[in-house]
Amino acid sequence: MLRVRPVRESDLMLVLLTRERGRIDAVARGARRSRRRFPGGLAVGQRGVATLASGRGDVWRLDEFECEGDHGAIGRDLERFAYVAYVCEVAEALISGTEPDDRAFALIDDAIRELVDDRPHPAVLRSVELRLLDTLGLAPALTTCAVCRTALPLSAVSEVAFDHRRGGALCRLHAAGARPVDTATIEAAAQLLVVDRPRAFVDGLSRPERRSVRDLCLAAIHHHVARPLRSAGFFASLALPPDDPRSPSQS
Ligand SMILES: [Zn+2]
Secondary structure: OOEEEEEOOOEEEEEEEEOOOEEEEEEEOOOOOOOOOOOOOOOOOOEEEEEEEOOOOOEEEEEEEEEEOOOHHHHOOHHHHHHHHHHHHHHHHHOOOOOOOHHHHHHHHHHHHHHHHOOOOHHHHHHHHHHHHHHOOOOOEOOEOOOOOOEOOHHHOOEEEEEHHHOEEEOHHHOOOOEEEEHHHHHHHHHHOOOOOHHHHHHOOOHHHHHHHHHHHHHHHHHHOOOOOOOHHHHHHOOOOOOOOOOOOOO
């Protein structure tokens, strides 16, 4: 459940990410009046089995929803809620098609499950950002030049020219006008795409490294999303210090 919005007197408009039909819009009629067909409620980040019927136009009708997992854990903890809301909003913003996408579905499903079952950790957010962009073919070039695809000599330089508008990292030939980014940041982002244990990897980074990886990931997301992400405000409301890797400032 990526998005939940009240409409009319008693209905909810939903954006669902489904395994079989990709991202769909659905209406849950009467959901705010009666919880009979939706005993676990309908909330952002909920995982479960949806019974859907084709409705009007592109909007499906949600007839039943059977929850999986303890969604209550999200509601009881503001920090956990902020993490889950952010993952859902990033997914909603980046995934557009109604074609099923097993990898994108598994990424989001696993991330939410992990955030419910385990302590929220910024590595979950960074993994989702980078891996979702990657699976959708939108990830910035990191180890090769975005223009000419030449492998970059990362071990020999301390900074790499980088420009999200041109697709990411750039070789010296194509670097004009791009800003320099620490090679360590680029390498950490490239590692985050492939490591098996993102938490341990992020814990091994210094605080400035985590901050620059976060800023790189956020800039990559914002490059593909037209509007500002609402859930960034949740993090601000948690009053995390600005250099905390969990607080995704827009800097
Ligand atoms: Zn180049």
